[in-house]
Amino acid sequence: MKIKKNDNVAVIAGKDRGKTGLVERVFPTDSKVVITGVAVYKKSVKPTRRAPKGGIIEINAKIAVSNVAIICPSCSKITKVGYGKSGDKKIRICKKCQGSLELEKK
Numbered sequence: 001m002k003i004k005k006n007d008n009v010a011v012i013a014g015k016d017r018g019k020t021g022l023v024e025r026v027f028p029t030d031s032k033v034v035i036t037g038v039a040v041y042k043k044s045v046k047p048t049r050r051a052p053k054g055g056i057i058e059i060n061a062k063i064a065v066s067n068v069a070i071i072c073p074s075c076s077k078i079t080k081v082g083y084g085k086s087g088d089k090k091i092r093i094c095k096k097c098q099g100s101l102e103l104e105k106k
């Protein structure tokens with residue numbers, strides 16, 4: 001997967017097109033991602049032991065990774081992921097500005 005957790009991405013296709021957010025989870029086996037604040041839908045649930053009142057919960061739906069593009073932290077453009085090297089490490093780079101797409105380690 002070219003998209004990783006905590007990447008800043010834009011939705012480029014589908015009904016959430018134009019929205020942006022941070023990748024919250026990735027599902028490599030089905031090539032889907034969950035983006036914070038995107039594709040949120042409400043679901044009413046019956047009371048359970050965990051939520052005794054039941055009610056409405058918000059669910060963050062998975063989005064196909066093919067509908068998502070990364071936003072380059074260097075040039076702030078929606079870009080494609082290329083690959084480059086930083087020392088011995090393979091890193092993802094922006095195809096527009098050649099800047100690294102890897103997040104700084106905090």
Ligand SMILES: [Zn+2]
Nearest residue numbers: 072075094097
């Ligand atoms: Zn760039």
